[in-house]
Amino acid sequence: MTEEQIIKKYEDLLRRYNILNRISEIVASTNELDKILRIILKGVTFGDGFGFNRAFLFLADQKIDHLKGKLAIGTETAEEAWKIWGEIQKKNYSLEEFLSQEKLIIEENLSLNERLKKITIPITSGKIIEQCLTNGNPVNIDLTLENPSPDINQFSDASLIENEILDLIKHPKFCIIPLISRTKKVGILIVDNKYNGREITKEDIIFLMMLGQFAASSIRNTIIYNELKENLNNLAKVNYQIKILKEYNENIIESVPLSMFAVDNNFNITACNKNFSDIMHISKYDLIGKNIKNFVIKINDFNLVDEISNVMADKKVEGFYKVKLEMNNIINESIYDLFLVMLKDSKNNINGVIGIIEDVTITVKLEKSLQEARRFAELGKFSATVAHEIRNPLVSIGGYANRIKRRYEERQEFDVNDAEVITSEIKRLEEILNDILDYASDKKVDFKVINLSEVLKYCLELAKIFAEQNNINISLLTGREFLDNQNLIINGSYDNLKQAFINVLNNALEASSSKQNVYFDTSIIEEFKQKWVEIKINNKSMIQNEKDLYKIFLPFYTTKIHGTGLGLTLTKKIIEEHSGNIDVESNSESGTTFIIKLPLIRIEDNI
Amino acid sequence: MKKVLVVEDETSIRNLYKEELIDESYEVITAGDGFEGYELFKKEHPDLITIDLKMPNMNGIELLDKIRREDKNTPIIIYSAYSEFTQNFSTWAADEYLVKSSDLTEFKEKVKELLLGKR
Secondary structure (H helix, E strand, O other): OOHHHHHHHHHHHHHHHHHHHHHHHHHHOOOOHHHHHHHHHHHHHOOOOOOOOEEEEEEEOOOOOEEEEEEEEEOOOHHHHHHHHHHHHHHOOOHHHHHHOOOOOOOEOHHHHHHHHOOEEEHHHOOHHHHHHHHOOOEEEEOOOOOOOHHHOEEOOHHHOOHHHHHHHOOOEEEEEEEEEOOEEEEEEEEEOOOOOOOOOHHHHHHHHHHHHHHHHHHHHHHHHHHHHHHHHHHHHHHHHHHHHHHHHHHHHHHOOOEEEEEEOOOEEEEEOHHHHHHHOOOHHHHOOOEHHHOOEEEOOEEHHHHHHHHHHHOOOEEEEEEOEEEOOEEOOOOEEEEEEEEEOOOOOEEEEEEEEEEOHHHHHHHHHHHHHHHHHHHHHHHHHHHHHHHHHHHHHHHHHHHHHHHHHHHOOOOHHHHHHHHHHHHHHHHHHHHHHHHHOOOOOOOEEEEHHHHHHHHHHHHHHHHHHOOOEEEEOOOHHHHHHEEEEEEEOHHHHHHHHHHHHHHHHHOOOOOOEEEEEEEEEEEOOEEEEEEEEEEOOOOOOHHHHHHHHOOOOOOOOOOOOOHHHHHHHHHHHOOOEEEEEEEOOOEEEEEEEEEOOEEEEOO | OOEEEEEOOOHHHHHHHHHHHHHOOOEEEEEOOHHHHHHHHHHHOOOEEEEEOOOOOOOHHHHHHHHHHHOOOOOEEEEEOOOOOOOOHHHOOOOEEEEOOOOOHHHHHHHHHHHHOOO
16 A cells, blocks of 8 residues: 555544544434434535445334335436536535525435335345344345355345345445444444445445444434423323313313312321301311321211221221201301212222311201191191091081980980080090190290100109009010110200100000000111110000001001090100101001101210 | 892991881891992892992992892982982992982982882
């Protein structure tokens, strides 16, 4: 090598390093993949740079099992090539100007690109591209060689080259550069000198490999960067959607006419709506994040926190109906239904409890007026029945009066028995009248906190006198001690309840025959989250017409000889005034049982 | 002597009807409800039956129906304290329908007419 040759070689090397350096600087200034690809290919084909006639770029797909044609720079024919390069030379672009010329896409031959972009090559075919990407070595193809030298990456076996590549290039000499970033296969770069026929040298390949390595990592970084950016964008979008959804949900929760709150497993309030903060008289800000145990909330006599614990432990829904709520010692005027429901996530884990509170004051008021309306209707029916019931004694009074008159007129006879019928029938009329007045009276019952045990004991004493006279035994199933030792505290009217229980006891005693038992049972039960006293009074005779059993409470429905037929009607009215309930069961086995339930306030031990 | 069966649950009225009809020279037998009334009808073969509509156990309509299934001829008077119940579908099988009254003149007249066979 002459001195001149050596100098030229080093100058060439320097020039290429310089170009490589400048290409890398421009690539680094952008993160648009298309731009980067274009810069790399332009750099490869720039006359003053590597100066290849054509360059083709393929990128691996996401799964890295196919290569796809992305970009080609070059022309289809030699004439086109000379024309374009001539024009570019005339303009005398610097490398930077040339590389950053956005609009100069004349070099991106449309038909060539069109053909390229249709190409998809499988990487796993075992042919030259797979080899190239697997071992990371460039392939310098020269199909004209008879004895290629593998040492300098020469290759000439067309049968091992993908047909798609041969069809695209249509030139026997070209070079394939693998684009590998670390171990990731990014794609391939193909260059040739189809038009000037310049040989691809060993130095060319070294520089192409350097460029290739740089291109691979730039491309991969850009792809990753863009993917990341897109993911971030999507994340932001999802976040926005979640925000909208959250606002939407919150709007729903705020708009429903219910008070709602949620607590987590540690009893911390995680959410609540304005309605809840309103009934609590505490701002939302002072509620959320606070432990609900800090607030005293009572549902009738129950503690809300205890009930939430129950729901968590029993994993069930709790409902409280028509209850009063007490918040921090202030009893709310309204009447509420309250539900406690478990808060479950999508995996069915329990994350806390939701409380839903509905103001049912208006409903309860409506129910009451409906009850009143029903009572008026009943009263209407009642009047008709009263008229009928009064007619019977009137008929016999009038009948006997006529009879006395007639017998006296006709025969001057007088039978004192006839007059006695009149007297007793008038007495009966008076009784009926009294009961009617009791039933129809709408005077407010004076409710006090009373001891039901006292009422029951009084009635039992009274009943015992009648029972002994008729040889009937009253047995107390829960024992006398139950009533002696426990004060059953309820809200009610002492006198009215006495009347109610005496009526039922009388009914049972009158239906019993000698030597029969009347059973009396008192117990405490829980229904609808409310404690009740349940009193059962049983006698052994069965009521006929089982299906019409409820009629026993209707006015003047009686099968007895004595009584006005209003006793049980009155009893039912009194029990219902006490928010209680009376029911009757009758069958041939156990006889007839009246079941009376009254809401219990509390039990006091009386020992 | 003609035999009249009075079926009535109200003791005082039952006795009133009984005594008034005895004064009219009839033989009177009485029953306190529909079951008893039906038994006496089977046993005593009365010439006329008077039935109160509203009674416990077996009411007047049921008794009327039961008797009419077996006997189409014996005159039957149905009466009730309900003035709004005039003769209707359920009582069409009776020969007379009366509203209870303290004046028994009409009642006694109807008994007499029916026993004489005047319709």
